[in-house]
Amino acid sequence: MKSFDIIVIGGGRASAFAQEATKAGKSVALIERDRLGGTCPNNGCVPSKLLIGYADVAKRIKEASRHHISASIDHIDLEQIFKNVNHWVDRVDPRYESRLPENLCLYRGEAKFIENKIIQVNGEKLSAEQIIIGTGARPRPADFSHLPTWTSNDLFPFKHEIPKSIAIVGGGFISCELANFFQAVGINVTLLVRGNTLLSNEDKTISAIFKEQFSEFVTAKFDTTITDAKHDGKKFHLSLDEDSKQTEITVDALLYATGRIPNTDNLDIENTDIILNKRGFIERDAKLETAVKGVYAIGDVAGTYQLQHAARFETNHLVESLIKAPNETKPEITFPMMPHAVFTDPEIAAVGITEQDLDRNDISRDDVVIVETNWKSSARLLSWRLEYPITKLIVKKSDYSIIGCHMIGPESSTMIHQILMLIHLDNDIRKLPNMIHIHPSLSESLLESAMNAISEIDG
Numbered sequence: 001m002k003s004f005d006i007i008v009i010g011g012g013r014a015s016a017f018a019q020e021a022t023k024a025g026k027s028v029a030l031i032e033r034d035r036l037g038g039t040c041p042n043n044g045c046v047p048s049k050l051l052i053g054y055a056d057v058a059k060r061i062k063e064a065s066r067h068h069i070s071a072s073i074d075h076i077d078l079e080q081i082f083k084n085v086n087h088w089v090d091r092v093d094p095r096y097e098s099r100l101p102e103n104l105c106l107y108r109g110e111a112k113f114i115e116n117k118i119i120q121v122n123g124e125k126l127s128a129e130q131i132i133i134g135t136g137a138r139p140r141p142a143d144f145s146h147l148p149t150w151t152s153n154d155l156f157p158f159k160h161e162i163p164k165s166i167a168i169v170g171g172g173f174i175s176c177e178l179a180n181f182f183q184a185v186g187i188n189v190t191l192l193v194r195g196n197t198l199l200s201n202e203d204k205t206i207s208a209i210f211k212e213q214f215s216e217f218v219t220a221k222f223d224t225t226i227t228d229a230k231h232d233g234k235k236f237h238l239s240l241d242e243d244s245k246q247t248e249i250t251v252d253a254l255l256y257a258t259g260r261i262p263n264t265d266n267l268d269i270e271n272t273d274i275i276l277n278k279r280g281f282i283e284r285d286a287k288l289e290t291a292v293k294g295v296y297a298i299g300d301v302a303g304t305y306q307l308q309h310a311a312r313f314e315t316n317h318l319v320e321s322l323i324k325a326p327n328e329t330k331p332e333i334t335f336p337m338m339p340h341a342v343f344t345d346p347e348i349a350a351v352g353i354t355e356q357d358l359d360r361n362d363i364s365r366d367d368v369v370i371v372e373t374n375w376k377s378s379a380r381l382l383s384w385r386l387e388y389p390i391t392k393l394i395v396k397k398s399d400y401s402i403i404g405c406h407m408i409g410p411e412s413s414t415m416i417h418q419i420l421m422l423i424h425l426d427n428d429i430r431k432l433p434n435m436i437h438i439h440p441s442l443s444e445s446l447l448e449s450a451m452n453a454i455s456e457i458d459g
């Protein structure tokens with residue numbers, strides 16, 4: 001049996017830990033069963049955002065008439081679009097491999113636990129005192145899995161015939177981002193949503209605006225489930241229960257984006273004392289340590305956030321506590337409020353608590369102000385000729401700290417960094433109006449949001 005200081009399972013975000021540990025002189029085994037880099041660059045954040053770039057251009061042309069400009073799209077070279085994205089994805093694994101330190105031992109295969117500190121890969125047994133599990137998550141399998149249905153994994157790299165129409169099941173961010181792309185480039189989308197909201201994790205004001213705006217562009221069927229699906233070799237014939245009415249649609253492709261499940265069922269975790277929660281994610285403490293001392297879990301496999309920047313934050317924490325200051329008492333991780341964005345049109349960005357979650361978190365409405373401000377004070381927004389963009393701020397009366405910020409409008413994912421910086425440095429909304437804002441930028445609209453919140457508190 002080969003013995004290492006550290007074994008890292010999963011070549012996604014955890015590969016950064018493996019690199020740092022090797023550079024610090026540890027003997028490290030990194031085990032990856034698929035493509036190095038993991039979900040984000042191979043079939044997640046990056047390729048999905050590369051698609052959004054094409055969608056943005058197509059949508060601007062389609063909406064030109066709003067600006068009294070008549071324009072039309074002659075042709076969208078979808079083959080070339082997918083070729084470009086595939087080309088980018090194809091280079092990820094070799095790029096990641098080339099960055100690995102020479103003395104890091106890379107195993108390409110599926111890791112399985114034999115016992116707490118012994119792993120088997122490709123028939124070989126490896127042991128280490130410290131093991132990092134960063135095996136991520138994967139799309140929840142599609143219903144009707146005997147049919148050639150897709151999940152997001154089937155899009156990157158894309159190796160199928162390009163459909164003319166697609167039904168997408170799910171109302172979360174992956175579903176909406178992909179629907180946004182397909183519809184914008186001329187592939188007819190029908191979104192099938194079990195409930196009656198889109199992006200139900202967002203603040204209720206934001207998801208309501210989103211639903212209204214997005215439904216104008218993408219056909220969305222709410223309170224809808226697929227009761228039967230058939231495939232005739234070319235097309236899907238779907239029977240739907242649409243708000244208790246039985247209907248049928250025919251589409252070229254059927255994509256499921258109904259959530260992600262942890263990659264814990266492939267690890268033979270039952271051979272260890274590691275504990276999983278009810279949803280199959282790994283339980284860990286505030287030091288990111290599992291029920292087995294010396295075995296840690298980071299990223300999607302622990303299910304805390306399922307965001308790339310959260311996985312990076314956890315990886316960095318572990319680098320600090322296990323590699324850079326290993327002899328000191330290991331610090332507990334303190335998560336800041338975790339921001340996120342939805343790269344659709346309309347674009348959304350948010351951080352902190354939603355209005356509907358105040359009660360669940362025992363925060364009294366008397367202790368906060370909730371202020372919704374549209375962006376019309378920004379002349380730049382006027383040039384976009386949009387009515388809906390707003391920022392919703394939830395601010396604590398006692399110390400003027402922002403506990404929630406929710407935006408919907410162009411460039412929200414960039415705009416919110418102004419708020420993130422404020423929260424990070426000295427969370428006091430009164431500091432924002434002291435900063436000079438460029439006139440008439442989109443960001444200037446936040447000035448008015450802040451002043452509205454402050455005057456509401458000051459009365």
Ligand SMILES: Cc1cc2nc3c(=O)[nH]c(=O)nc-3n(C[C@H](O)[C@H](O)[C@H](O)COP(=O)(O)OP(=O)(O)OC[C@H]3O[C@@H](n4cnc5c(N)ncnc54)[C@H](O)[C@@H]3O)c2cc1C
Binds near residue numbers: 039152
């Ligand atoms: C379509 C899509 C869009 C997304 N967009 C965003 C976004 O805009 N912003 C954002 O923050 N997040 C986004 N995410 C989520 C983000 O990609 C993940 O949160 C992030 O990649 C998680 O990193 P990880 O290292 O925990 O897991 P992963 O990157 O999934 O890495 C886990 C690795 O472990 C390997 N593995 C699994 N089991 C084993 C085993 N037994 N042995 C060996 N190797 C194993 C896997 O092959 C994989 O390479 C998106 C996800 C998807 C699917």
